[in-house]
Amino acid sequence: MWLRVVDRADEAGPRAVAYGAFMPTSYRTTVYVDGKRVAENDATLSNAWHRPELFQLPFVTDGPREHEILVSFECWAGYLGCIVPPLHVGALAPVTDFYEWQTFLRIGVPQIGSVSILCVGAFALFFWVRRRHEVAYLLFFCASLLWTFRTLHYHLSRYPQPEGVFWWVTINSLPWLSVVVYLFAFRLYGERRPVVERVLVGMATISTLLALPNITSENWFFEQIQYAMQALISIFVTVVLTIAGWRRRRSEQLAMAAALWVCLAFGVHDLLLETGSITIESLYLLPYAALPLFGAFIYAMARRYRGAIEDAERLNASLEQRLVQRQRELDDSYAQLRRIEIESAKNQERQRLMRDMHDGIGSSLMSSLALAERGHADHEFVLGTLRDAVDELKLTIDSLEPIENDLVTLLANLRYRLGPRLGKAGLTIEWDMPDLPKLAWMDAAAALQILRIVQESIANVIKHARATKLRVAAAVIDGQVRVTIADDGVGYDVEAEARAPTGRGLRNLRHRAEQIGAIIEMRNLEPGTRVTLQLPIDRRRAPR
Amino acid sequence: MRAPARLIVVEDDAAFQDLFRAALEPAPGIELLGLFDRGASAIEALKKLVPDVLLVDLGLPDMSGLEVIRACAATHPECEMMVITVFGDEQHILQSIEAGATGYLLKDAMPEDLAAQIHALRAGGSPISPVIARQLLSRYSTPRPEVKDDAAQLSERECEVLRLVAKGYTFPEIARLLDISAHSVMTYVKRSYRKLHVNSKTEAVYEARKMGLLRD
Numbered sequence: 001m002w003l004r005v006v007d008r009a010d011e012a013g014p015r016a017v018a019y020g021a022f023m024p025t026s027y028r029t030t031v032y033v034d035g036k037r038v039a040e041n042d043a044t045l046s047n048a049w050h051r052p053e054l055f056q057l058p059f060v061t062d063g064p065r066e067h068e069i070l071v072s073f074e075c076w077a078g079y080l081g082c083i084v085p086p087l088h089v090g091a092l093a094p095v096t097d098f099y100e101w102q103t104f105l106r107i108g109v110p111q112i113g114s115v116s117i118l119c120v121g122a123f124a125l126f127f128w129v130r131r132r133h134e135v136a137y138l139l140f141f142c143a144s145l146l147w148t149f150r151t152l153h154y155h156l157s158r159y160p161q162p163e164g165v166f167w168w169v170t171i172n173s174l175p176w177l178s179v180v181v182y183l184f185a186f187r188l189y190g191e192r193r194p195v196v197e198r199v200l201v202g203m204a205t206i207s208t209l210l211a212l213p214n215i216t217s218e219n220w221f222f223e224q225i226q227y228a229m230q231a232l233i234s235i236f237v238t239v240v241l242t243i244a245g246w247r248r249r250r251s252e253q254l255a256m257a258a259a260l261w262v263c264l265a266f267g268v269h270d271l272l273l274e275t276g277s278i279t280i281e282s283l284y285l286l287p288y289a290a291l292p293l294f295g296a297f298i299y300a301m302a303r304r305y306r307g308a309i310e311d312a313e314r315l316n317a318s319l320e321q322r323l324v325q326r327q328r329e330l331d332d333s334y335a336q337l338r339r340i341e342i343e344s345a346k347n348q349e350r351q352r353l354m355r356d357m358h359d360g361i362g363s364s365l366m367s368s369l370a371l372a373e374r375g376h377a378d379h380e381f382v383l384g385t386l387r388d389a390v391d392e393l394k395l396t397i398d399s400l401e402p403i404e405n406d407l408v409t410l411l412a413n414l415r416y417r418l419g420p421r422l423g424k425a426g427l428t429i430e431w432d433m434p435d436l437p438k439l440a441w442m443d444a445a446a447a448l449q450i451l452r453i454v455q456e457s458i459a460n461v462i463k464h465a466r467a468t469k470l471r472v473a474a475a476v477i478d479g480q481v482r483v484t485i486a487d488d489g490v491g492y493d494v495e496a497e498a499r500a501p502t503g504r505g506l507r508n509l510r511h512r513a514e515q516i517g518a519i520i521e522m523r524n525l526e527p528g529t530r531v532t533l534q535l536p537i538d539r540r541r542a543p544r
Numbered sequence: 545m546r547a548p549a550r551l552i553v554v555e556d557d558a559a560f561q562d563l564f565r566a567a568l569e570p571a572p573g574i575e576l577l578g579l580f581d582r583g584a585s586a587i588e589a590l591k592k593l594v595p596d597v598l599l600v601d602l603g604l605p606d607m608s609g610l611e612v613i614r615a616c617a618a619t620h621p622e623c624e625m626m627v628i629t630v631f632g633d634e635q636h637i638l639q640s641i642e643a644g645a646t647g648y649l650l651k652d653a654m655p656e657d658l659a660a661q662i663h664a665l666r667a668g669g670s671p672i673s674p675v676i677a678r679q680l681l682s683r684y685s686t687p688r689p690e691v692k693d694d695a696a697q698l699s700e701r702e703c704e705v706l707r708l709v710a711k712g713y714t715f716p717e718i719a720r721l722l723d724i725s726a727h728s729v730m731t732y733v734k735r736s737y738r739k740l741h742v743n744s745k746t747e748a749v750y751e752a753r754k755m756g757l758l759r760d
Binding site: 390393394397398400401402403406408409411412413414415416419420431433 | 631652657673679711714
């Protein structure tokens with residue numbers, strides 16, 4: 001096919017001829033000026049896909065003059081026929097501007113789009129490698145890859161060989177891109193629609209297989225079916241996404257649906273362009289669809305990312321709050337436990353004191369009161385009873401003093417109490433009190449028993465022994481604290497007492513000693529008597 | 545011959561009032577200045593009277609005997625103060641000593657020993673039980689950061705005496721064991737009482753500073 005143009009230059013300067021579109025493919029173009037061949041393009045380059053061309057003409061116009069320019073296109077008259085673009089002939093500078101602008105729009109923009117999308121896709125891939133369960137990021141990477149394949153032919157100046165395979169890959173990227181967009185839009189929400197997904201994948205597979213024969217030879221029939229299926233898949237995905245996004249008010253899905261509508265519109269435009277319904281000088285718009293489509297992708301991912309961060313922050317906040325609350329609950333329950341412990345200790349102590357009062361002071365006061373009421377008690381008896389009661393009370397009080405398991409202080413305080421009375425009884429006291437280990441087991445109840453045992457032993461000496469000296473000593477022997485109370489009095493028949501224990505006193509002492517895990521022994525000395533109280537230091541290892 | 549000990553008694557129990565009168569009025573070397581049954585009237589009287597010895601029951605109807613002791617300690621630092629107590633338990637005695645008392649009377653020790661104990665107290669002999677000695681030791685034998693005044697710490701000798709008291713030894717026994725006079729033993733005990741009183745005052749100041757009630 002030939003185009004003839006007459007160049008009438010009005011101004012001086014070099015001249016050029018350019019055209020902004022060229023299709024469908026592999027045209028060899030030859031330029032003749034005034035019947036002379038001046039230029040041709042390199043037809044061995046498979047670069048012809050709507051790639052602008054610029055030819056500098058070999059003449060300089062220095063006055064009004066006419067030149068005849070003939071451009072020959074070796075047109076392959078395929079199914080679409082032969083469409084040639086309008087020629088722009090004129091001064092070199094404006095024609096070059098035109099050429100460069102066309103090159104940018106047709107090659108630069110698709111290049112920039114592909115590279116940017118691949119970068120974002122790589123970012124998503126790295127993200128996915130670390131977070132394998134976030135499949136949406138992997139899908140985004142796949143989409144970016146597919147998009148790059150789909151638009152590769154817009155800016156490559158030399159197609160990879162074999163060219164049939166290249167076109168097969170390029171053209172079939174589109175249905176898979178639709179599938180990926182669909183998967184992405186729903187996986188983003190963790191949704192799966194197995195049936196729809198299977199149908200889509202099946203259709204994309206069929207479409208891809210149908211295109212296989214085109215690798216070796218172009219087959220118009222298969223190509224049409226294949227394009228029809230691609231269109232079907234794209235429309236299906238677009239409609240489904242639109243409906244789903246609209247129903248659930250999902251801005252991400254709606255954004256993607258909108259982008260797909262734009263893609264569809266651009267696709268229709270490109271189809272019309274290809275069939276010649278729109279001037280050949282127009283642009284292929286599909287590469288421009290990258291902007292809305294991947295804008296929607298990035299929007300969706302950014303929202304998801306922001307949502308994840310906000311979720312994490314909310315979670316942290318609520319965790320902190322829950323931690324504080326749990327801490328408070330724990331504190332409360334500890335406090336309650338402590339209260340219960342204290343309460344129970346108080347209760348035990350109260351019960352012990354009640355028992356002591358009831359059995360000790362209470363009963364002795366009651367019996368003397370009964371005697372006194374019947375007139376059987378003389379002054380001395382009443383005095384004696386009251387004194388005993390006060391003594392008993394004092395013992396109880398002393399057993400409650402904070403002496404921290406210190407037997408020495410316990411015994412010392414007893415001596416301090418009894419000292420004046422012993423002096424009045426004419427007894428000289430020999431006191432031998434070394435440092436003693438603390439008795440961890442000695443609580444107030446045990447302290448009271450020890451006080452009673454020692455006091456009764458001393459009282460026995462005062463009452464019965466007619467002694468002049470009383471020796472109270474303590475020592476540590478064989479893991480035991482041994483407290484001895486010895487007098488130089490008349491002594492008494494220990495053997496007889498052991499055979500038939502008549503004295504309430506001695507039986508009482510034994511009983512009290514048993515209660516605290518101690519052993520009491522009485523032995524006749526010549527002269528006098530010795531009472532030995534053996535207290536275990538560690539009651540868990542007490543001899544039985 | 546010493547001047548008689550001028551005495552004020554604060555006791556609300558009528559039986560014990562009678563008992564005090566009966567025991568003290570005829571006692572040689574003792575002059576009973578007044579006997580009060582309310583803390584307020586005793587504190588009022590202390591503005592005019594200058595006693596050598598003050599006997600106070602802790603459980604008065606209108607206030608704690610501790611307040612009478614504090615009032616007397618503030619106005620009559622030379623006055624010996626004794627608390628009248630039923631049991632001589634650690635808590636009551638320590639509080640009284642902190643308030644400024646230097647001795648205590650057990651109610652059942654009366655009446656025969658009453659005059660003797662008053663004279664003993666004037667002679668410097670403060671009674672001390674092993675439990676009290678133990679408490680004094682545990683409180684003041686180790687230096688404490690909030691008490692800056694070294695003089696308020698117990699001396700080594702005082703600690704030694706208190707340790708023996710806590711083990712149940714009597715003053716004469718302690719004097720023998722430490723090879724000092726019985727009077728020195730009494731002095732050490734009384735000094736440790738005074739230190740408890742002083743410390744309780746500085747501690748009150750320390751606490752007040754901590755709470756911002758007082759400025760440095």
